[in-house]
Amino acid sequence: MIDWIPFILSFKLATITTTMLFAIGLPIAWWLASTKNRFKPIIEAFVSMPIVLPPTVLGFYILWAFSPGTFLGKFFSSIGIEPLFSFPGLVIASLLYSFPFMVQPLQSGFEGVPKSLIEASFIAGKNRMQTLMHVILPNMKPSILTALIITFAHTIGEFGVVLMVGGSIPGKTKVASIAIYEYVEILDYKSAHIYSAIMVALSFTVLLAVYIFNQKSKKVQL
Template sequence: MIDYLLNVDYAPFMLSFKLAFITTLILFVLCMPLAWYLSQTKSKFKPILESLCTMPLVVPPTVLGFYLLWGLSHNSPIGQFFENYFGIKLVFNFYGIIIASCIYSLPFMVQPLQSGFESLNKNMLEASYISGKSKFTTVLRVALPNIKPSLLTALIITFAHTVGEFGVVLMIGGSIPNETRVAAIAIYEFVEVLDYKDAHIYSLIMIVMSFLTLLAVYVFNGNQKKDRFF
């Protein structure tokens, strides 16, 4: 068994990790100000923004993937822009699945951060403003350090969700070795050709990774609660 594991092609996993890392980094940068705004605003448009941010959770991956495929193709304005000015084709390309993953994993970053920001003591934020700190400094030095469990949950769940994504990535990227063939797609292809041995190995690796990811979140959050109690 160990010898077999040593000979497994880990390229799809490495590509999945690369995609997940880049997606998580991009979403953190983009979603932190968005989550902060949603947690603080009383605008009548807030429910609309929250619905748009949550839609990737309920829209079927094939539907989302289809419209992303249409929106990123070389015939679309976005696809033409990237192809004409950067020489990048977004469909069946690693750049394309990054965009798709960012959209599909958006709720997993926004919602924990928003919940964390909403749970903050308002007096602490007001004290920061009174002392002359800007909103940016308040978020960076006051808010974020005080929502560590929510921050960790957002980062880890977004990463893990992106690693396991299948439908949207397949629609946008297909299955190009070392380019778009991530671990979930590799498992699907093993099953298609009745290679259940490799499918089992890849699936077990994904299950172990998922369990360890969730375990890390629950252990950290549990320790944070104990620290606050004592």
């Protein structure tokens, strides 16, 4: 019998992470796409680091940063949040690990919007916020959808960083990827196959949805 709790936790984690990252990543991506600051390459490098860093490295520094003796650890403890080996800890780790998967597609989307549309909006008397909401965002829907879906899928597939930060507490931090790992460890390959097949089907469906939507959007533009 399949235990669906790890999948529920994975979907809950991915939903919260994707929602928060969209709110955080949108203004950052807009700034990166429009700024001419000479430090832009350095900031872009920091944003992209989770892509190339081993998850264990990121997990280790999260453990260190939120340990009880540090400023952040004491701060979160004072407001009643335990950042390590808890679901909030998984959210923090996922926000950091999936950050570039949200920011980079949004930045590409902003950079792809014709500058003539933005200039025309300003000439028409719209301010920056009105231009963003009514001109820029509607013209970068494929990029927004790609950012949301890829971030969601990437968060569901996380393993190393969530294992280090959250451990494997049933019903709290044991997500689907960790459940698969534990089944392999105890040589329960049947359960590992079932869980893995579900993850493969989910990943394929997500990517297929992105490509179909982007293809339809290109046809509409043509």
